[in-house]
Structures are given as structure tokens and as C-alpha cells.
Amino acid sequence: MAKVTVSLDAELIVEVMVLAGVGNPQDAIELVVRDYIARGHRTEALVAEREESSVRDVEIKPETHQG
Template sequence: MATRVNVTVDAHLAIEVMLLTGTRNPQDAVELIVRDYLERAQRTEARTGDADDGRRSSDLQPYQPPQG
């Protein structure tokens, strides 16, 4: 069984999330939004690679102002 954490959310925010997810329970609505956010972050990381892999920073060229 997973550990539960209680988080206080503004009522207007909870209603917006419930409308967005189509749920009647604010707990379920917020959980769906958080799970979706985490899944999107993992997919993005899988597509772009880890920021610490060093490939991106070595490909960058320092800014050179236009000559003339």
C-alpha cells in the first residue's frame, strides 16, 4: 500500500482540476493531474536525454557579436 500525503488546495483550483479531469472527487482529480505531469516529464526526458550527459553543453558555441 502506498503512503498517503494530505495537501491543502484552494477550492477554486480543486474545482478547475475536477472539471478538467471530469472527476467528482478532488483527491482523484489532483492525483490524475500529478500523474499526467510526471508521465509527460519522463517522456520529455526520454526524447531529449539527460541534461547532465554533457552532449548539449559541448555542442553550444559561445556567442560571437557580428563583425563590422
């Protein structure tokens, strides 16, 4: 896999390391990026599921005439 080098603020990295419970900056950032991607995939799946269920739940009912 290709590698990319990015410069980030040290305080930001330390905060991520603490929140992730990881002692290596590279690993901490990788965890955050992987979590972000996974969350995006979960969101896409939920939206697709809701769209499918809303299509299935729609029933066409005949109009009743009152009068």
C-alpha cells in the same frame, strides 16, 4: 503506499475536477500529478533520443583542398 495531505484552494480543485472530468477531488489531483510525471518521463525520453540521433548523424568528412 504512504499518503500525504495537502491543503489547496477550493476554486483550484474545482477547476481541476472540471478539466479532468472527475467528480472526486482526490482522484482529480492524482490524475494531474500522474500526468505531470508521465509528461516529464516522455520529455526525458525525447531528449535522450535526440541526443542519440545527433551523435549518429555526425559524419567526419575529409577536407577537400581547392586551389
